[in-house]
Amino acid sequence: MPTKPADPLRDLYKSLSGKGALPLDPDDPYYVPILQATPEKDPVLMLWKRLDWSESESVNLLTGFRGNGKSTELRRLKRLLEVRSGAKVFLVNMADFLLMTKPLELSDFVLSLMTALGRAVEEDTGLRALTHSYWERLQRFLTSEVQLEKLDLDLTQAGAPAKLGLKLKNEPDFKERVQVHLRGHLSRLIEDAQGYTIDLVSAIRKDADDPDLKVVLLVDSVEQIRGVGTDATKVHNSVVDLFSGQAASLAFPLLHLVYTIPPYLLALSQNLGRTLGGHPVVSWPNVHVRSRDGSPDETGLQVMETIIDKRQATWRDVIPPDTLRRLASSTGGNLRDFFRLVRECAVTLSNARLAAPDAVLDEEIVRRVEEQLRNELLPIAEDDGRWLSRIHETKDASLPTTDVLPALARFLDGNLIMNYLNGEPWYDIHPLLVGEIDRYARSGDPD
Amino acid sequence: MTTGPALNREGEDAWLRFKQHLEWCDEFALVFLFSDQPAIISILRERLAAIYRARITGLEIPLPQTPDELLEDLLPRLLSPFQYQQALNAPIWLDLTRTPSGLSGDGASVWREAGLQFLARLNEQREPLRRVLTKPLILVLPLADKARVKALAPDLWAIRHFSLETSPWLAPAELAEPAHPPAPSPSISPTPRPPWCRSGGACGTREAPSTAPCSPAGAPSMP
Numbered sequence: 001m002p003t004k005p006a007d008p009l010r011d012l013y014k015s016l017s018g019k020g021a022l023p024l025d026p027d028d029p030y031y032v033p034i035l036q037a038t039p040e041k042d043p044v045l046m047l048w049k050r051l052d053w054s055e056s057e058s059v060n061l062l063t064g065f066r067g068n069g070k071s072t073e074l075r076r077l078k079r080l081l082e083v084r085s086g087a088k089v090f091l092v093n094m095a096d097f098l099l100m101t102k103p104l105e106l107s108d109f110v111l112s113l114m115t116a117l118g119r120a121v122e123e124d125t126g127l128r129a130l131t132h133s134y135w136e137r138l139q140r141f142l143t144s145e146v147q148l149e150k151l152d153l154d155l156t157q158a159g160a161p162a163k164l165g166l167k168l169k170n171e172p173d174f175k176e177r178v179q180v181h182l183r184g185h186l187s188r189l190i191e192d193a194q195g196y197t198i199d200l201v202s203a204i205r206k207d208a209d210d211p212d213l214k215v216v217l218l219v220d221s222v223e224q225i226r227g228v229g230t231d232a233t234k235v236h237n238s239v240v241d242l243f244s245g246q247a248a249s250l251a252f253p254l255l256h257l258v259y260t261i262p263p264y265l266l267a268l269s270q271n272l273g274r275t276l277g278g279h280p281v282v283s284w285p286n287v288h289v290r291s292r293d294g295s296p297d298e299t300g301l302q303v304m305e306t307i308i309d310k311r312q313a314t315w316r317d318v319i320p321p322d323t324l325r326r327l328a329s330s331t332g333g334n335l336r337d338f339f340r341l342v343r344e345c346a347v348t349l350s351n352a353r354l355a356a357p358d359a360v361l362d363e364e365i366v367r368r369v370e371e372q373l374r375n376e377l378l379p380i381a382e383d384d385g386r387w388l389s390r391i392h393e394t395k396d397a398s399l400p401t402t403d404v405l406p407a408l409a410r411f412l413d414g415n416l417i418m419n420y421l422n423g424e425p426w427y428d429i430h431p432l433l434v435g436e437i438d439r440y441a442r443s444g445d446p447d
Numbered sequence: 448m449t450t451g452p453a454l455n456r457e458g459e460d461a462w463l464r465f466k467q468h469l470e471w472c473d474e475f476a477l478v479f480l481f482s483d484q485p486a487i488i489s490i491l492r493e494r495l496a497a498i499y500r501a502r503i504t505g506l507e508i509p510l511p512q513t514p515d516e517l518l519e520d521l522l523p524r525l526l527s528p529f530q531y532q533q534a535l536n537a538p539i540w541l542d543l544t545r546t547p548s549g550l551s552g553d554g555a556s557v558w559r560e561a562g563l564q565f566l567a568r569l570n571e572q573r574e575p576l577r578r579v580l581t582k583p584l585i586l587v588l589p590l591a592d593k594a595r596v597k598a599l600a601p602d603l604w605a606i607r608h609f610s611l612e613t614s615p616w617l618a619p620a621e622l623a624e625p626a627h628p629p630a631p632s633p634s635i636s637p638t639p640r641p642p643w644c645r646s647g648g649a650c651g652t653r654e655a656p657s658t659a660p661c662s663p664a665g666a667p668s669m670p
Contacts, residue, residue: 010471017608018474066605095574100602101567169571228567228599336605344609347471351463376610379594413601 008314013346015311016339023071026079032307033076034069034287037299043282044073048080050279051087051216051256059251060258061243063223063266064284066413067336070260073284074218077258087214087256088204090124092116095221097165099175101228103238106246107182108168108175110193114138115165117200117217122161127203134196135161141192146181150174190249201254216256223260226413232406240265240405263419264409283425286418287333292395292426296329304328304338319345319361330370332418332431337373344369374432377416382440384411388429389440391417397427452490458616462491468609469495469583473536475576476583476608482544483590487613492540492587504537512547514561522568525584526575538583563599570600583608 014020015030024031035042047060064070074091081087097112098104118135121127135155142148142155153160153167167174182189205213227235243250243261251257266281288300305324308315315324319342327345331337345361348369352359380388384407391397397417399408411417417427429437454462468478482488492508499506511517525539543562546555566586569576576584586603588596590612597604 013471017472017476021606093574099571101571224602226601228570228601340609343468347464347467350467351460354463375612376607381594410598413605414597 007350008312008318009346009350012308012312012315012318013343016343020311021336021339023069023075026076030307030310031072032303032310034073034303043284044077044080047077047258047282048084051081051214051258052085054256057251057254058256058279060256060279061261061281062258062284063261063263063281065263065286065334065419066224066415067334068284068286069335070223070284071220074220074258074260078216078218081214081216085214087216088208089216089218090117090120091218091220092120093220095224097169098222098225099169099172100221100225101235102172102175102231103227103234104225104242105179105182105238106186106242106249107189108178109242110189110249111178112165112168113219114193114196115161115168116219117197118161119165120217121200121204125204125207127200127207132156134192134199137192141185141188142181145188146185148177148181150177186249194253197252197255214256215254216258219257219259221260223262225262226264226409227406232409233403236264236405236409240402262409263412264405266419283419285333285420287328287335288420289328289331289333290420290428290431292420292428296325300333301325301328304333307335307338308342318349323361323366326366327369330373330431332415332428333420334415334418334430337415341369341373344372370432374436377414377430377433378436380416380433380436383407384416385437385440387411388416388433388437391427392429392434392437393441395426395428452486453618453620454487454490454616455618457614458487458618461611461613461616462494465491465611466495466498469538472583472608474582475580477603477606478538478583478585479596479604479607479610480585480587480613481590481593481596481610482587482613484613484615484617485544487616488542488544488587491613492542495538495540499537502537504535506537507532507535507539509539509541510545510547514557514564517558517561517565518568522565522572525569526572526579528579533579533581536582538585539580540585540587542587544587544589566596566600566603570602573602573606577606 020030035044039045043062047062050060051058062070062074071093078089078091081089094112094116097116098109114134139151139153139155142151153163155161155164168178169175201215204215205211225235225239227233239262243259243265250259261281263283266283287303288297289304290300291297305321305328308319308324319327323345324342327341328338331341345365348365349359349361352365387404387407388411391411397408397411397419399405412419415430416433417429419425419427453459465480468476480488480491492506496506496508509521511521521541543565546558550558566588593612
């Protein structure tokens, strides 16, 4: 069968696309330990140590930006806990169970969480017989006591819990009905869920013949909850309420939990972790490609280079090392944007070589590629521009009032601002926006 | 070699970029194409369709006619494609700038609202979408709605493979011609397709895409 001739540009492109752009396991050939040089600053090591030392149960919070490798690092945490602590670990992706753009209440969040846990346990250990009694009780509770109409599910049947999760995710009306019907029954719902986790952990320990086995649930993707359009404020308020006002109900006996939370919660309340679990929130930062004063961070730039090196060892034939570093700096250490820029360079250079086979990645191509990414970050509204200008100047993203929480969430979601942790936590705008935002600084702040 | 209506230099560069990305992309990928130029959209679609027509699998061009078809048929079908479709890796071209023929006034307004709902619901289903779809999905959207789309579908936007914004790229000779973008080319479909789906390369056409300008008169711009 004929094979395609080697094309280093295409190979580089493909190594950064498709499955190559998805979360990685720690033993994946593409995986790069980003904070290896500074283990004392590694949030995942910190989380592992906390969990390793925790007795009975615990809650920890992890935050971080879209596309900066959080899900990959949760997989590393899972591996650390399994291999070095001998723990039983379940990793669930709440994007499969939560409707991320509608207001949350404790009721539907806990139901979604139990659904995710139930499915993970069934898939992993086959403890269907044990989980059965909880779903039976829940079925009775929802239909007879709460009288939830149109449940249309027999939760005692195999696979039904996962269907409940899907229903909560896919049917906003159903989710709202659950919220309304359960408002007067939260204590019972939480008690049942707590009883479920106690039974589950006990059974897993018995199954493993280890009465002290640590059971950990890593809850990924909760940080993606955010309001859009007219629901924005309601959704953000509901998330704040869930992780502060209702925090006590998010801890479960015998179970160690790590929740990922939206980064805007950190800006709202630095002490959030004390309310929930007693530990400070841990933040997975972008790769430190720059220092607070804007100067390049050599260690971080080297990490970005290694990331490409692991994927395509011949990249230097295509991209001069200085140019790769420039691209890394231009993305502020955000991996998704970094991959986009490198892919875009490969495409542009490939097209340039149609007319000039000896074309190289020159200043003009790099400038055009950066312009492309900058354009994707625009347009920026005047008000946003003024606030971004203040963040750039002060390196601080604290909220003037909670009313502007949706705007901050938008900045964080859209990578308009980034968070770093070399030293104290600090924020800055996306490097490619500096020129655009400077004009707001020059025009003064009318507020 | 590219045939058909010509683009100016900038347009041809953009087309080459668009084509090369798709050429190297044989897995799931989300592509955002923002445009207020129906003629340019048409040229890009036809050129792409011609490429995939030659490869048998055919560019898939869903043409839902009603909000119900968009939300109740197309959305679930994207999330649960027929088995034979999963084996094909030609992109799906979904043009949300077009207004189905016969819709005007309130109907067009309901259609635009449905377009927004479609994006919001697709956004909620990002994970299932990227699990089941094995080909690029090209979302053609009104340029004026770029900021709104980013806010409405942040999860989709976050994993975009690339985006493209069109400009008035018609070459001068083309400008002299009346702007009648051709319909997706009819040909023979090797496999059955749902009624809302037409393939630019591989199946017959019920309707030519609207040639109305994107805004404000033809108003496919989202509210």
